[in-house]
Amino acid sequence: MSDSTNAHAPLPASWHDGTVVVHAGLPARTHGSAYLPGPTFAAPYHTPGDPADSPFTYGRFHNPTWHAYEQALEALEGGPAVLFPSGMSASAALLGTVMRPGQKVVMPSDSYYTTRLIATDYFAAHGVEVVSAPTANEAQRALLDGARLLWLESPTNPELDVCDIRALSDAAHAVGALVAVDNTTATVLGQRPLALGADFAVVSDTKAMTGHADVVLGHVACKDPVWADAVRTYRTRMGCIPGPMEVWLAHRSLGTLSVRLTRQCASALEVATYLASHAKVQRVRYPGLPGDASYATASRQMTLYGPVIGFELADRAAAERFFAATRIVSEATSFGGIHTSAERRARWGADAVGEGFIRLSIGVEDVRDVLADFAVALAAV
Ligand SMILES: Cc1ncc(COP(=O)(O)O)c(C=O)c1O
Structure with missing residues (x-):
């Protein structure tokens, strides 16, 4: 497929993340063109004659709006990216592409x-051997012999190991073995799995990448274009x-990723420090x-520690009193x-956490208001 999105030349290598996120994947600045052209809604594209002559042929194969955001992701991730309709879809696609029965x-x-x-309900059922160990202390290392793929998640959701x-x-x-890292919690601005040696980064763009609670999306970034x-x-x-x-909403949101995340992480450190000193918080x-x-x-x-904090209150009732009293969270x-x-x-029953364990994500509100709100909510616990 030729590149008909008119994307600009590669961004200067000297640019920092805060600049790259604003400009990545945008088309050339021609007279009268939009900064980020609107989404292309198309199933078939006009494709007379030899399909190889058409940059776009059919909506399941390619789309200029995907292509632009994938280029932006490539500029950040350090390898070509492929979009999926959710983070889970990206994870399943990577497992489906790499793993074969008996591996x-x-x-x-x-x-x-x-x-x-x-992994356990579908891939294991189709003959893939699934073995697992905790993230902390590199416990997975002991299981590597004979592996086709090592899957990492760091920091983990929800314990943040x-x-x-x-x-x-x-x-x-x-x-x-190949290595995939679920980089959802950190995002590429927080840590770069491909530069750290992994073969794949798998990301739910639903979370900080898009950041406005209005999109479900995911991607896989690969070190090797093959x-x-x-x-x-x-x-x-x-x-x-x-x-x-x-995808268009995601690309539009990417421009503020650095601004959002830098503030969220700075606030998260303040809130975590506050929680660590609070008598009603157990850990x-x-x-x-x-x-x-x-x-x-x-x-x-990591270059940013992420917006997510875990903290533990005495029990379920204490946590419910916290939620009843907060105005911001x-x-x-x-x-x-x-x-x-x-x-x-x-409340989901799927993680090995206590009944009073709360996974908290800090937004971009003024941290003074967040801290004041926590003081009130924790007093009510
Ligand atoms: C670490 C992690 N990976 C993947 C996913 C799946 O993402 P999505 O909900 O976009 O399918 C989530 C969702 O919470 C997640 O927290």
């Missing part, structure tokens, strides 16, 4: 729970394609908190967005 995948036992479920991506990638590559072609072929054949409107997890079990590794491989099951939100994670 072994090493998973985290403490990852986002649906990732664990698709961190593993050394470079060390584990080296260990996996030494036994011939793998990107294979993942794209999987998408084309399986038909797991994103809607152009969602706090935040990779950027000196003293946290994740801090040593996180401070080596939305009780909702996502993270990374501009609105501060949280949930009592045990």
Whole structure:
């Protein structure tokens, strides 16, 4: 497919993330053109004669709106990216592309729970050997022998454990295994899995990447363009394609990613520090908190520690009193967005966390108001 999106030349290598997110994937600045042209809604495209002569032929194969955002993601991730209609769809597509019956995948036992479920309920049922170990202390390393793929998630959702991506990638590559990192919690601005040695970054763009609680989307970034072609072929054949409107919204939101995330992470550190000193809080997890079990590794491989905090109140009733008293925190099951939100994670019954454990995501509100709100809500606990 030729490039008919009129994308500009590669961005200067000296540009920092805050500049790249604003300009990545935008078309050339021609007279009268929009900064970011609107979404292209098309099933078939005019394709007379030899289809090889048409840049776009059919909506399941390609779309200029996807192409523009994928170029933006490539500029950030450091390898070609393939979009999917959700983070789970991206994870399933990568597993479906890489894994074959009889091969072994090493998973985290403490990852986002649906990732664990698709491995055990679908891929294992189709003959893939699924073995798992906790993320902390590189426990997965012991299982690598004979593996085809090592799947990492760092920081994990919801406990925020961190593993050394470079060390584990080296260990996996030494036994011939590929490495995928679910980078949803950190995003590419927080850590770069491909630069740290992984072969794939898998991301739910539903979270901080888009950040406005209005889009479900995902992507796979690949170090090797050959793998990107294979993942794209999987998408084309399986038909797991994103809607152009969602992708356009994601690209529009990308321009503010650095501004949003920098503020969210600075506020998250303040809130985590406050929670750690509060008498009604039993424990706090935040990779950027000196003293946290994740801090040593996180401070080596992350440039931003993310917007997500875990904290534990005495029990379910205490957590419910917290939610009843807060005016700022939305009780909702996502993270990374501009609105501060949280949930009592045990309500889903899928994670090994206490009944009073709350996964909190700090938004872009003024942190003074967030801290004041927490003081009131915790007083009511
Ligand atoms: C770490 C992680 N990976 C993947 C996903 C799946 O993303 P989506 O909901 O976009 O399918 C989630 C969703 O919460 C997540 O937290």
